[in-house]
Amino acid sequence: MIKGYMQQHNIPQREVVDVTGLNQSHLSQHLNKGTPMKTQKRAALYTWYVRKQREILRRKYPRQRWPLGAGGGERGSPHPAPARGYPACGREQPPAPSSGRAARTPASSPKQLGK
Numbered sequence: 001m002i003k004g005y006m007q008q009h010n011i012p013q014r015e016v017v018d019v020t021g022l023n024q025s026h027l028s029q030h031l032n033k034g035t036p037m038k039t040q041k042r043a044a045l046y047t048w049y050v051r052k053q054r055e056i057l058r059r060k061y062p063r064q065r066w067p068l069g070a071g072g073g074e075r076g077s078p079h080p081a082p083a084r085g086y087p088a089c090g091r092e093q094p095p096a097p098s099s100g101r102a103a104r105t106p107a108s109s110p111k112q113l114g115k
Contacts, residue, residue: 002049003031009056020044 006016013031017024022041029035030045037045058064 002045005049005053006031009052011052016045016048020048 005011006013013024013027016022017027020027020041022044026035026037026041027045030037
């Protein structure tokens with residue numbers, strides 16, 4: 001995912017290394033071979049990725065005014081939050097599931113039916 005994004009936008013590994021502080025060799029092995037990366041380093045890489053996406057979108061759409069607090073909680077994020085009660089895909093939310101049991105009335109109680 002990140003490697004493809006870097007290729008699509010012609011972002012060199014050197015830029016990622018400079019911003020994140022990751023070792024260039026380790027980053028290359030992770031991107032090209034899928035070598036595991038510790039959680040803290042993976043978090044630094046993902047944080048860089050999210051920020052870079054926002055930076056590129058802001059350059060692409062400079063006049064766009066994004067709602068406050070939308071997306072990842074940053075002011076002016078290009079990813080608006082979905083409307084309340086609706087999933088991000090924009091389809092209506094299905095009705096809330098019921099417990100699957102109908103409420104029993106005293107007349108339909110098993111004890112009373114067996115008498």
